Amino acid sequence: MIELSEFFSGKAxxxxxxxxxxxxxxxxxxxxxxxxxxxxxxxxGVLIPRPDTERVVEKLVDILPKGxxxxxxxxxxxxxxxxxxxxxADARAFACDISEQAVALSLRNxxxxxxxxxxxxxxxxxxxxxxxxxxxxxxNPPYIPHAVIAALDRSVRDYEPTLALDGGDDGLDFYRVILxxxxxxxxxxxxxxxxxxxxxxxxxxxRSMSCEITKDYGGNDRVxxxxxx
Numbered sequence: 001m002i003e004l005s006e007f008f009s010g011k012a013x014x015x016x017x018x019x020x021x022x023x024x025x026x027x028x029x030x031x032x033x034x035x036x037x038x039x040x041x042x043x044x045g046v047l048i049p050r051p052d053t054e055r056v057v058e059k060l061v062d063i064l065p066k067g068x069x070x071x072x073x074x075x076x077x078x079x080x081x082x083x084x085x086x087x088x089a090d091a092r093a094f095a096c097d098i099s100e101q102a103v104a105l106s107l108r109n110x111x112x113x114x115x116x117x118x119x120x121x122x123x124x125x126x127x128x129x130x131x132x133x134x135x136x137x138x139x140n141p142p143y144i145p146h147a148v149i150a151a152l153d154r155s156v157r158d159y160e161p162t163l164a165l166d167g168g169d170d171g172l173d174f175y176r177v178i179l180x181x182x183x184x185x186x187x188x189x190x191x192x193x194x195x196x197x198x199x200x201x202x203x204x205x206x207r208s209m210s211c212e213i214t215k216d217y218g219g220n221d222r223v224x225x226x227x228x229x
Contacts (some may be wrong), residue, residue, distance in 0.1 A: 002026050007052040019046065024156045035085035036155030038113050045165040046102045049079040052216045053140055055223050056080055056191045058216060059139055060104060061087045065186065069094070071131045072138040073178060076164060080138060085115040097128055099163065126177050137184040140191035141174035143167040171201060178224070179207055188229035197221035 007030045008016045016029050025125035027033040027048045035042050036051035036057050042048055057080055064070055067090045072081035075095035085091055097103050099213065100108075102124045122129075131137070146164045156165070167173050171193060178188065192200050197213045204211040209226050216222035 001065060002030065004029065011088065015205050024159055025155050026067050026181060028159060033077075034208040035079045036086075038079075038083050038086055040077050040082075040109050041105060041112060042077060042080055043101065043105055044159070045161050046099065046105050047076045047160055048130055051078055052218070052220075052222055053080060053191055054083075055214060056189065057083045058222050059225065060136065060189055060218070063136070063189070064088060064091055065135050068092075068186075069132070070133040070138055071134040071184065071218070072096070072127075073126060073137060073182075074098075074100050074164070074174065075106050076140070077118070077165045078109045078121065082106070082110050082115055082119060083196075084138075085118050086113055088222045092118045093120070094132055094134065096106070096124050096126075096131070096144075098123065098125050099161070101194065102106050102164075105223050126174065126181065129181075131182060134174040134184045135186045136189055137178065137182050137187075138189040139174070139178055141167065143171045143174065143191075143196065145169060145171040152214065170199070171196065172203065174196065175183065175203060176199065181203070187225065190226065192221060192224050194220035194222065197224070200226075 004016045020027050026043050027042045033042045036054050069092045072095040075097045081093040081095050100123045103121045106121045110116040201211045212225040213221050214223040
């Protein structure tokens with residue numbers, strides 16, 4: 001567990017502990033988070049990277065072709081794309097988020113982790129975005145059903161951006177948009193909710209696509225690899 005005394009002292013430490021006691025996530029208080037093998041700057045208004053998402057990076061690093069180019073949609077802090085680039089010096093990434101704050105943060109994180117020359121990020125809406133030719137589309141989009149948001153732990157509900165959480169009535173809105181609007185030579189790589197495996201397979205069946213689900217280290221469905229049949 002992170003000790004706030006490693007980052008603050010005196011009155012600043014008292015204020016930091018008060019924020020933590022009120023339920024604010026530690027990553028926002030100290031302004032950083034550790035994900036995969038990298039350290040990321042984190043600010044309020046951008047989703048905090050989760051350990052479960054590291055499985056997406058592992059799969060991306062494994063299946064991306066040599067010299068590959070991938071597109072990271074709903075990039076947030078940039079953690080998926082940047083950590084993958086740190087592992088694959090031959091790869092390049094194009095990233096997008098609807099939040100200007102998130103895009104700016106991802107660009108700072110790319111520079112911080114030494115991959116800025118291979119990382120491009122833009123602010124755009126998925127409904128109008130045009131992406132360059134790409135080998136893989138990877139995304140960790142908002143996927144929590146709208147009705148569930150109010151029941152989330154307060155550290156998430158009250159502090160993390162609803163824009164990065166709310167996936168519509170059934171949590172699948174953004175998956176539909178991505179599958180219907182974009183193309184990639186090697187297919188799609190999604191993070192999914194722990195209980196969404198069956199629903200994602202159904203979306204793929206409707207579009208004549210194959211779907212391979214990988215579990216996270218807690219044994220829950222977490223990563224979907226989707227390709228044309």
